[in-house]
Amino acid sequence: MLAIPPGLDPDLLRSFVLIAEGGSFTRAAQAVGRTQSAVSMQIRRLEEALGQPLLLRGARGVEPTQHGLWLLERARRLLALHDEIHTTFRQPAVAGAVRLGSPDDYAIRWLPGILARFAASHPAVQVEVTCAPSNELVDRLAAGELDLTLLSEGNEPAGARVRWLWRGPLLWVGTEALARRRPLPLTLSSNGCTWRNAAIAALEGADLPWRMAYTAASLSGSLAVALAGLAITVAMPAPLPDGLRQLGAAEGLPPLPDFAIGLLRGPKTAVAEALAQHIEENFRLETSFEPRMRA
Known part of the structure; x- marks a missing residue:
């Protein structure tokens, strides 16, 4: 230890x-x-x-x-x-159940360590995790089906008080050969995804022809298509599977905007507040809310 x-x-x-x-x-x-x-x-x-x-x-x-x-x-x-x-x-003992929502991409990268540490410090709390796109999670929170959820910037309800946990750049990911193909083959999430909208807006702003080769429900699905050499995708800064690399201006691709990960809470309960505080503290330790992190 x-x-x-x-x-x-x-x-x-x-x-x-x-x-x-x-x-x-x-x-x-x-x-x-x-x-x-x-x-x-x-x-x-x-x-x-x-x-x-x-x-x-x-x-x-x-x-x-x-x-x-x-x-x-x-x-x-x-x-x-x-x-x-x-x-x-x-802290006083906290017990009960709490329902957490998270997009698949964030669940894979951050939740294993965060939830393991939370379980160790709050053994009497049962965490139920639902993975879905951000817009669906926001709707479920509003319907009372979740207590709190992670979400991508651009999906927050108007006037909602979101605790922003991380900000960084979106990156083009794939192979150099595919990045130079026109129209550019893409694999992205379904309509309504902020990453999809950002990628398409960047390409159209640069007047680059593109086509949607595949639609995936999660980043892992898009990365699988990219690994097969069929399309390129977008992702957050993170270790990439062997065979994929970050792409950019050198391959003729336009820059992508920064995006943020936020935490949206429902009605306050002792259990939900304990998990929310734990998530915020762990994000502060593991990530930075600074654009300089794009390096």
Whole structure:
């Protein structure tokens, strides 16, 4: 089991993670409720304890050194474990069932670790997960069939209070040979998908001919078609299967817009609030709400 070595204050690690992900001492200081000079002192203490420089100022702001990158991955895990222990022993016991919605793409990438940690810290809570497109999940939440749901930006109801968890770019994914074919063969989700709309708008804005070769219900289905060499698709930044690569201007493709992942809640219950808080905390540790993450 991971343990925080003597002398490594979790508060120092938390400030380091916020700076490394956000590229700014100022934003990190605001997040932890300290002055910028106090956060700078924390980083000096951490660097002195480890004997290595961890952060450098670069063209895009503050960036981690090689030692800092190594620490960043492990600091996230240490803080997640630290917060799990703290939550388990300090929060009142929560019991019951909670119904969570999530698009397939997010469920595969983020939910396994998040739900495993939640189960460890809230053993008396039963989580029921429904996977469907964002627009369907929003309708189910409104109908009272879900307690909270993840969703893609562009599907939120007008005036809804959405907690935005992550923002980053959409990417073209496929093979170089297919990317240069005209009309461009695409595999995307069905009508109403914000990713589909963004891809088509980008191609039409660049006056590139395209055709919908395949329609898939989820990203995994689109990636399977792309792996077969039949079409290209769009995806969020993530490790890709062997045989697929990120595509872009070098292959004559137009840029795609950023998009965000949000959390929409229904009526408040103790169980739903506990899961919502857990999801938000874990997204803060594992991801960054900064456009610089497109690197």
